[in-house]
Amino acid sequence: MEALRGFCTHCAASALLVCAWGELGASACFGGDINSLTVLSCPALSGISVVDSLGAGDSFxxxxIYTLVQSGFTPDSHLRGKDQAEVVEKAVSFGCRVAGLKCTIFGYDGIRELVHSTESATN
Structure with a gap:
């Protein structure tokens, strides 16, 4: 996470950096200079039997991206009263869930239905 934080300080203040750590989950960093950065982490999906991890990163x-778009996230969304940390955490968490679910099946057949079934179960 320190590497992510350090890298973020070299990016534009509006940058959102996200790093997937595989079975360790994922982290995100955003918010500008070193004194005002927000860094958050989300765990990987637990309790799964891995069948095929090929494409898990792409699924993440x-x-x-799906969650960021659905939430109306933009680099300046905080200026419109949106809580960036809440939106980013939701997006990173959903990415981890999609990646974990992808690992439970071979290929991509059925991933959409699997994701939608878990979305409705958690809402």
């Missing part, structure tokens, strides 16, 4: 990114 898809879940992350």
């Amino acid at each position: 990114v898809a879940g992350l």
Whole structure:
């Protein structure tokens, strides 16, 4: 996480950096200079039997971007009263869930239904 924090200080103040750590979950860093950075982490999906991890990273990114878009996230969303930390944490968490679920099946057949079934179970 310190590497992510350090790298974030070299990026534009509006940057959102996200790093998936595989079975350790994922972290995100955003918010500008070193004194005002927000760093958060979300755990990987637990209690699963891994069948096929190929594509888990891509699945993570898809879940992350999907949630950011659905939430109306933009680099300046905090200026419109949106809580960036809440939105980013939700997106990173969903990305971890999608990646974990992807690992429970071979290939991608059925991933959409699997994700939607767990979404409705957790809402």
